[in-house]
Amino acid sequence: MEYTETIRQIISRYDLLKDKYRSKHFGQHFLCDQSLLDKIARCALPFDDADIVEIGPGPCGLTRSIIGLCKTNKVYCIEKDYTLEQLHRNVLDGVSNCHIIYGDALKIIPQSLTPSKIIIISNLPYNVGTQLLINWLLNLRNIERMVLMFQKEVADRICASPCTKEYGRLSIISQLLCRVEKLFPVSRLAFYPQPQVNSFVIRLTPKNAEIKNIDNLQKLTQYCFQHRRKMINSILRYYYNESNIELILRKCAIEKTVRPEEISPLKFLELSQYLDI
Ligand code: SAM
Numbered sequence: 001m002e003y004t005e006t007i008r009q010i011i012s013r014y015d016l017l018k019d020k021y022r023s024k025h026f027g028q029h030f031l032c033d034q035s036l037l038d039k040i041a042r043c044a045l046p047f048d049d050a051d052i053v054e055i056g057p058g059p060c061g062l063t064r065s066i067i068g069l070c071k072t073n074k075v076y077c078i079e080k081d082y083t084l085e086q087l088h089r090n091v092l093d094g095v096s097n098c099h100i101i102y103g104d105a106l107k108i109i110p111q112s113l114t115p116s117k118i119i120i121i122s123n124l125p126y127n128v129g130t131q132l133l134i135n136w137l138l139n140l141r142n143i144e145r146m147v148l149m150f151q152k153e154v155a156d157r158i159c160a161s162p163c164t165k166e167y168g169r170l171s172i173i174s175q176l177l178c179r180v181e182k183l184f185p186v187s188r189l190a191f192y193p194q195p196q197v198n199s200f201v202i203r204l205t206p207k208n209a210e211i212k213n214i215d216n217l218q219k220l221t222q223y224c225f226q227h228r229r230k231m232i233n234s235i236l237r238y239y240y241n242e243s244n245i246e247l248i249l250r251k252c253a254i255e256k257t258v259r260p261e262e263i264s265p266l267k268f269l270e271l272s273q274y275l276d277i
Pocket of ligand 1: 028058059060081104
């Protein structure tokens with residue numbers, strides 16, 4: 001499909017930079033380089049028979065790239081800023097496979113939009129990016145993969161290895177449930193208006209791993225990373241009633257003197273199965 005207007009022209013025609021409220025409350029920092037947007041969308045291929053869910057289409061730069069790669073796939077976009085409705089109607093005029101839902105992505109379960117498998121693609125708004133990812137991780141049913149752009153520091157935490165300062169709860173839950181790949185950085189200079197921070201595109205592919213008691217794991221990692229420099233033995237003794245903490249650690253082959261930041265995601269999972277909240 002040929003588009004007559006560039007994203008920059010759309011932004012200026014609809015005066016999207018008029019008030020700072022938009023960038024502050026909706027995280028509206030737009031990418032205008034269509035080749036960069038195409039590159040992000042291509043990272044989510046193959047689409048096969050999945051439908052696509054995009055969070056925050058804004059002026060539709062990424063949406064256009066996604067549509068350009070679709071065959072019979074449908075595209076569902078969730079946009080919180082309903083004042084963009086007229087823009088969407090005009091920009092997507094004649095596009096029949098794209099539906100915009102106006103609402104808060106934090107309150108909409110992506111699987112409720114279609115019975116098909118889904119691929120989530122988004123240049124996420126910074127202020128809700130982490131919470132959205134956690135929501136999706138806790139319900140990965142029908143999600144084939146996710147290609148997401150985050151603030152670089154958040155992407156670093158998602159992909160971090162043990163023994164680094166970025167390693168923590170987000171790394172553990174993300175890596176237990178998904179294969180995570182850091183794809184490429186996006187400079188803050190690529191956005192319009194420019195944010196204060198740089199970004200990174202990552203891909204998460206669900207592993208179909210089943211975590212039996214995710215609440216146990218969440219609590220354990222919460223306790224541990226509140227005290228990331230303390231020894232695991234003393235953290236567990238403080239929070240759990242179990243009299244046999246040392247035995248449990250031995251069963252999991254975890255040294256009692258190691259610190260939470262040294263324990264791998266799989267070891268955390270194993271440990272959580274022995275400890276009740
Ligand atoms: N997709 C465009 C791009 O790549 O240039 C815009 C991305 S901009 C970083 C984030 C978009 O998410 C904005 O359009 C904003 O209005 C929207 N947004 C912010 N918070 C949202 C939420 N809670 N639910 C749905 N959309 C949201």
